[in-house]
Amino acid sequence: MPDNTSTATLSLGGKSYELPVHSPSVGPDVIDIRKLYAEADVFTFDPGFTSTAACRSTITYIDGDVGELLHRGYPIDQLAEKSHFLEVCYLLLYGDLPSAAQLEDFETRVTRHTMLHEQMQYFFRGFRRDAHPMAIMVGVVGAMSAFYHDSTDISDPWQREVAAIRMIAKMPTIAAWAYKYSIGQPFVYPNNRLDYAANFLHMCFAVPAEDYVVDPILAKAMDRIMMLHADHEQNASTSTVRLASSSGANPFASIAAGIACLWGPAHGGANQACLEMLREIGTVDRIPEYIARAKDKSDPFKLMGFGHRVYKNFDPRAKVMKSSADEVLALLGIEDNETLKVATELERIALEDEYFVEKKLYPNVDFYSGIILNAMGFPTSMFTPIFALSRTVGWISQWKEMITDPEQRIGRPRQLYTGAARRDYVEVEHR
Numbered sequence: 001m002p003d004n005t006s007t008a009t010l011s012l013g014g015k016s017y018e019l020p021v022h023s024p025s026v027g028p029d030v031i032d033i034r035k036l037y038a039e040a041d042v043f044t045f046d047p048g049f050t051s052t053a054a055c056r057s058t059i060t061y062i063d064g065d066v067g068e069l070l071h072r073g074y075p076i077d078q079l080a081e082k083s084h085f086l087e088v089c090y091l092l093l094y095g096d097l098p099s100a101a102q103l104e105d106f107e108t109r110v111t112r113h114t115m116l117h118e119q120m121q122y123f124f125r126g127f128r129r130d131a132h133p134m135a136i137m138v139g140v141v142g143a144m145s146a147f148y149h150d151s152t153d154i155s156d157p158w159q160r161e162v163a164a165i166r167m168i169a170k171m172p173t174i175a176a177w178a179y180k181y182s183i184g185q186p187f188v189y190p191n192n193r194l195d196y197a198a199n200f201l202h203m204c205f206a207v208p209a210e211d212y213v214v215d216p217i218l219a220k221a222m223d224r225i226m227m228l229h230a231d232h233e234q235n236a237s238t239s240t241v242r243l244a245s246s247s248g249a250n251p252f253a254s255i256a257a258g259i260a261c262l263w264g265p266a267h268g269g270a271n272q273a274c275l276e277m278l279r280e281i282g283t284v285d286r287i288p289e290y291i292a293r294a295k296d297k298s299d300p301f302k303l304m305g306f307g308h309r310v311y312k313n314f315d316p317r318a319k320v321m322k323s324s325a326d327e328v329l330a331l332l333g334i335e336d337n338e339t340l341k342v343a344t345e346l347e348r349i350a351l352e353d354e355y356f357v358e359k360k361l362y363p364n365v366d367f368y369s370g371i372i373l374n375a376m377g378f379p380t381s382m383f384t385p386i387f388a389l390s391r392t393v394g395w396i397s398q399w400k401e402m403i404t405d406p407e408q409r410i411g412r413p414r415q416l417y418t419g420a421a422r423r424d425y426v427e428v429e430h431r
Contacts, residue, residue, distance in 0.1 A: 005020050005021065005022055005023075006020075006021045006023075006029075007019060007020060007021060008021050008031050010036075010040070012040055012042065013040075015040070017036065017039055017040050019031050019032055019033060019036065020032040026061050026063070026070075027061060027063070030053045037414075043414040043415075043416070045416050049239070049413075054234060054239065054242070054411075055234070055242065055401075055402065055405065055407075055408065056405065056407065057233075057234070057398070057401060058072070058095065058401070059071070059072065059092060059231060059233075059394075059397050059398060059401060060072075060092075060231045060232065060233045060394070061073075061233070062232070062233050062310055062311075064308075064310040064311045064312050064313070065312050065313065066313060067311050067312075067313035067314045067315065067316050068316060069232075069316045069317060071088060071091055071092060071230070071231060072091050072092070072095055072096065074091065074097075075316070076228065076316050076317060076320070077316055077319060077320055079091075079227065080224055080227060080228065080317075080320040081320075083097075083227070084195075084223055084227070085196055085197060085223045085226040085227045085230070085390075086103070086106065086107050086110060086195075086196050087103055088227050088230055088393075089106075089110075089168060089230065089393040090102065090103060090106050092230060092231055092393050092394060092397040093164065093393065093396065093397050093400065107196075109165050109169075110165060110168055110169045110196070111169070111192050111196075112169075112192070113165055113166050113169035113170065114169045114170060114172070114173055114190035114192070114199065115170075115173065115189065115190055116170055116173050116174065116177070117147045117148070119147070120140065120143070120147060121187065123139070123140060123143055124136065124140065124177055124178070124181050124187075125181070127139070127181065129181070129182065129184060130182070131181075131182065132182075132381055133175065133178035133179055133182055133381055133382055133384075133385045134178075134259065134262075134263045134381075134384050134385055134388070136174075136178040136181065136182075137174055137175060137178055137259050137385055137388060138256050138259050138260050138263070139256075140174050140178070141167075141171075141174065141252055141255055141256040141259055142252060142253055142256035143252075144166070144167075144170075144252040145250045145252040145253060148163070148166060148252070150162070151163035151166060151251070152250040152251070152252070154245075154248065154250065154251065154403055160251070160400060160403065163250075163251040163252070163396075164251070164396045164400065167251070167252070167255055167392055167396060168392055168393055168396065171388070171389040171392045172190075172196070172199065172200040172203065172389050173190055173203060174389075175200070175382075175385040175386065175388065175389045176188065176200055176203035176204045177203070178385060179204055179378075179382050179385070180203075180204070182381065185207060186207070186208060187203075188202065188203045188204075188206045188207075188208075189203075190203060191203075194214065195219065195223075196223070196226070197219045197220075197222040197223035197226060198214040198216075198219040198222075200222065200389070201214045201218060201219060201222055201376075202214055204378070204382075205377065215331065217327055217328065217331050218328065218331070218376055220324070220327075221324040221325075221327060221328050221372055221376075222376075224320060224321065224324045225321070225324070225369050225372065225373070225386065225390060226386075226389070226390040227390075228317040228320060228321060228365055228369075228390075229317075229365075229369075229387055229390035229391055230390055230391065230393050230394050231391070231393070231394025231397060231398070232310075232391075232394065234398075235267070236261050236262075236264070236266075236267050237258040237259075237261040237262040237267060237268070237391065237395070238258065238391075238394060238395060238398050240257050240258050240260075240261040241254050241255060241257060241258040241395045241398060241399055242398055242399070242402050242411070243257075243411040244257040244258075245399050245402055245403065246402065246408060246409065246410045246411045247410055247411075248410075251396070251399060254395075254399055255392065255395055255396070255399075258388075258391070258395045259388045262384060262387060262388050262391065263384060268383075268384040268387045268388065268391075269383075269384055270304065270305070270366040271305070271365075271366040271367075271369045271370035271373070271383045271384075271387070272370065272380045272381075272383045272384060273304045273305075273366075274304040274305035274366050274367050274370045275339070275370040275371075275373075275374055275380055275383070276304075276380065277303065277304045277305070278339050278342050278343050278346070278370075279339055281342050281346070282338065282342070283338055283341075283342065284338075284341055284342055284345045287342065287345055287346055287349065290303070291303075291349060291353070295355055303346075303350075303361070304366070304367075305363060305364055305366050305367030305370065306350060306356065306361040306362065306363055306364065306367065307359070307360065307361040307362070307364065308364045311364070312360060313360060313362075314360075314362045315362065315363075315364040315365050317364075317365040318362065318363055318364050318365045318367070318368055321365050321368035321369055321372070322347075322363070322368050324368070324372060325368045325371050325372050325375075328371075328372050328375050328376070329344070329371070329375060332375050332376075337375070339374065340371060340374070340375060343367070343371045347363050347367070350362070350363055351363070369383070370383060373386065
């Protein structure tokens with residue numbers, strides 16, 4: 001893997017410092033500042049760490065300027081067209097696409113671990129019925145370390161492997177049960193005859209009183225949603241997992257921390273915010289009003305689901321998700337769903353309107369995933385839990401990579417302190 005090292009010179013206070021410059025296999029060069037504080041007694045200032053590489057990684061690469069997303073070198077559009085979620089899970093975890101035998105073994109191991117410890121049912125029932133599914137997921141995943149003691153030793157490679165399989169296998173069950181609990185329906189156990197995505201849909205929508213058959217188009221769409229959210233490099237929740245793990249925290253606690261971070265509306269809640277915006281618009285005839293507001297710099301209103309912080313071009317995941325959205329809407333129809341009518345018309349305008357095209361405010365993956373999940377019958381409160389179960393494999397892959405990285409140290413960001421300088425305590429009667 002390319003890592004040719006040159007140097008950059010920093011001049012500060014009349015002195016010069018030579019800093020190594022590393023060349024990645026793809027992407028911009030990286031200036032190594034690890035010894036800068038020790039040698040020059042200065043920190044760097046980078047709020048949000050948007051110009052800082054916190055780790056070496058071989059898992060995912062994003063080129064936002066050209067709209068490219070690679071998993072272990074494979075373009076996301078090729079994976080979405082030819083692969084499926086569990087195969088991509090294998091790729092992210094182990095670095096290469098599996099052989100037929102390896103894939104069969106991996107799928108079998110995941111399938112055999114989908115059930116939860118029976119006592120965890122009581123843990124679910126400790127929450128209020130109106131608890132948000134994400135609150136339940138944070139609690140239940142964190143509590144897994146209390147139920148699965150034999151896979152919490154991060155120094156043991158086998159225990160790390162068992163923990164990884166358990167979380168990938170059990171996260172759909174946890175998310176589905178959180179949903180069932182929130183709507184007052186009985187839990188539905190996993191069905192090993194179904195594939196990963198179909199099994200999740202079955203656990204969400206089946207009831208004991210009647211048979212439920214998962215439509216293959218919906219299962220395929222759900223599989224794509226999972227695949228397209230599987231990993232996205234060093235985003236906020238992934239960085240949270242790495243930071244929590246750097247302290248030596250067990251894998252279940254670290255993933256629970258990632259779920260908590262993902263819950264934030266600026267991260268995992270974007271597709272929910274998008275659907276809420278569509279409902280606010282209400283009807284197709286009101287779209288011009290909201291388009292005008294979006295173009296008005298003095299109006300705080302923003303069109304959710306358009307553009308992306310990383311991608312300065314079309315989100316490559318959105319291209320794939322759009323085809324799934326078209327298939328799902330063709331299957332379920334939009335004639336009686338005003339929200340989906342608004343989404344369809346808004347998409348058409350955004351792809352043609354000169355303002356949106358010029359600013360590259362294309363519909364992103366959140367726009368289409370929200371439409372699909374709404375059409376399937378999921379409430380908006382379940383959008384982020386589905387994101388969490390999809391991203392679990394990415395978090396685990398990043399966690400496993402970090403654990404074995406000899407350069408990794410406990411995370412300890414610095415600060416630019418602007419508070420009071422040293423001052424002496426004043427007795428209360430003299431203040």
